Amino acid sequence: MAKKKACKKCRIITNAEECPLCKSNDLTTNIKGRVVIIDATKSEIAQKLNIKVKGEYAIKTK
Numbered sequence: 001m002a003k004k005k006a007c008k009k010c011r012i013i014t015n016a017e018e019c020p021l022c023k024s025n026d027l028t029t030n031i032k033g034r035v036v037i038i039d040a041t042k043s044e045i046a047q048k049l050n051i052k053v054k055g056e057y058a059i060k061t062k
Contacts, residue, residue, distance in 0.1 A: 006031045006058035011049075013056040021053060033059030 005027035006012065007019035013034065018025055036056050040046040051057055 003029050004031070005029050006061045008061050011051075011058045011061060012053075013058055021055075028061050030062040031058040032061070035059055 002015045004013050004015055006029075007014070007022060007024055008026045008028055009024045010019060010022045012019060012021050013031065014020055014027070017027070019027065034056060035045060035049070037043055037046045037051050037054050040052050040054055043051075046052075049057065049059075
């Protein structure tokens with residue numbers, strides 16, 4: 001099973017080699033914390049983290 005990676009630009013977590021949101025190839029496996037956003041329009045956490053699309057996100061990446 002492939003290790004999950006987070007995009008360094010938008011922080012979405014994926015198994016792909018390219019970010020599904022911003023199409024960046026700048027991914028990392030060094031993830032500090034995770035948050036799952038179900039409804040980005042109603043989530044206060046999504047608003048504070050500037051997340052616009054539902055999904056699993058890294059809180060911090062290196």
